[in-house]
Amino acid sequence: MEDILWARGLRRHYGTGRALVRAVDDVDLAVAPGETVGVVGASGCGKSTLLHLLGGLDRPDAGEVWLGGRRVDGLSETAAARLRRREIGFVFQSFHLVDELSAAENVELPALLAGESRRAARRRAAGLLERMGLGGRARHLPAELSGGQRQRVAVARALVNDPRLLLADEPTGNLDSAAATDVLRLFAALRAEGRTLVIVTHDSRVAGTADRLITMRDGAFADETVLGARPPGAGGLGAGGLGALSGLEA
Numbered sequence: 001m002e003d004i005l006w007a008r009g010l011r012r013h014y015g016t017g018r019a020l021v022r023a024v025d026d027v028d029l030a031v032a033p034g035e036t037v038g039v040v041g042a043s044g045c046g047k048s049t050l051l052h053l054l055g056g057l058d059r060p061d062a063g064e065v066w067l068g069g070r071r072v073d074g075l076s077e078t079a080a081a082r083l084r085r086r087e088i089g090f091v092f093q094s095f096h097l098v099d100e101l102s103a104a105e106n107v108e109l110p111a112l113l114a115g116e117s118r119r120a121a122r123r124r125a126a127g128l129l130e131r132m133g134l135g136g137r138a139r140h141l142p143a144e145l146s147g148g149q150r151q152r153v154a155v156a157r158a159l160v161n162d163p164r165l166l167l168a169d170e171p172t173g174n175l176d177s178a179a180a181t182d183v184l185r186l187f188a189a190l191r192a193e194g195r196t197l198v199i200v201t202h203d204s205r206v207a208g209t210a211d212r213l214i215t216m217r218d219g220a221f222a223d224e225t226v227l228g229a230r231p232p233g234a235g236g237l238g239a240g241g242l243g244a245l246s247g248l249e250a
């Protein structure tokens with residue numbers, strides 16, 4: 001089957017000389033439709049940079065990114081934004097919610113930008129917030145929410161346009177275990193619908209849901225583990241291969 005996401009020779013360096021940081025260094029990646037890929041690694045190893053490159057939020061210094069058979073790394077900012085809106089849900093590590101908008105309005109915004117009616121956007125946002133356990137917080141501003149609640153609003157916003165591909169950067173990083181369970185349930189439902197997920201995480205519960213786990217070190221892929229292969233749509237928290245995750249939560 002054709003890969004939904006494909007990257008080759010991906011490179012992003014910062015600075016020069018002694019200050020050079022090889023944030024992403026000649027990375028190759030192919031993600032099949034319906035696959036869940038986990039990306040783990042120490043702080044600063046390049047996980048967020050990689051995710052930004054894959055989502056067209058940053059441009060590589062070298063290499064290519066293809067999404068659904070289309071090369072996307074050289075797109076103009078407008079074209080990249082349009083593509084993201086239609087095809088990719090992105091959960092930022094630092095949320096990036098709009099401070100002046102309520103939780104519900106933040107979630108509705110990408111739907112409105114994609115041309116959805118106000119009524120449909122509102123209905124969809126309300127449903128997602130409900131599933132995130134935030135039904136009672138829809139009218140709150142981000143400043144009136146806890147870090148974990150803001151994070152769940154960010155997850156809901158990433159899903160409002162029904163993306164084929166979800167790129168999530170530490171989506172449970174600020175959540176207690178009950179709230180993380182809400183997010184994991186939602187991800188399991190997305191998997192069951194055949195969606196593709198690339199999730200950067202320090203959380204072994206999240207990593208344990210992946211079909212494949214990639215460990216990054218100094219901007220490169222250091223290790224790749226195929227976790228217990230489950231039939232697509234099996235959902236749930238696969239226990240297979242969890243031994244490979246020991247020490248992840250350290």
Ligand SMILES: Nc1ncnc2c1ncn2[C@@H]1O[C@H](COP(=O)(O)OP(=O)(O)OP(=O)(O)O)[C@@H](O)[C@H]1O
Binds near residue numbers: 042044045049093
């Ligand atoms: N704008 C920038 N300018 C210079 N260096 C940067 C910039 N952004 C990131 N870096 C460096 O690139 C490397 C990779 O950063 P990145 O944010 O991708 O790490 P990460 O794996 O996501 O870390 P964490 O787990 O802490 O989120 C780090 O060493 C960081 O200091």
Ligand SMILES: [Mg+2]
Binds near residue numbers: 047048093
């Ligand atoms: Mg990061």
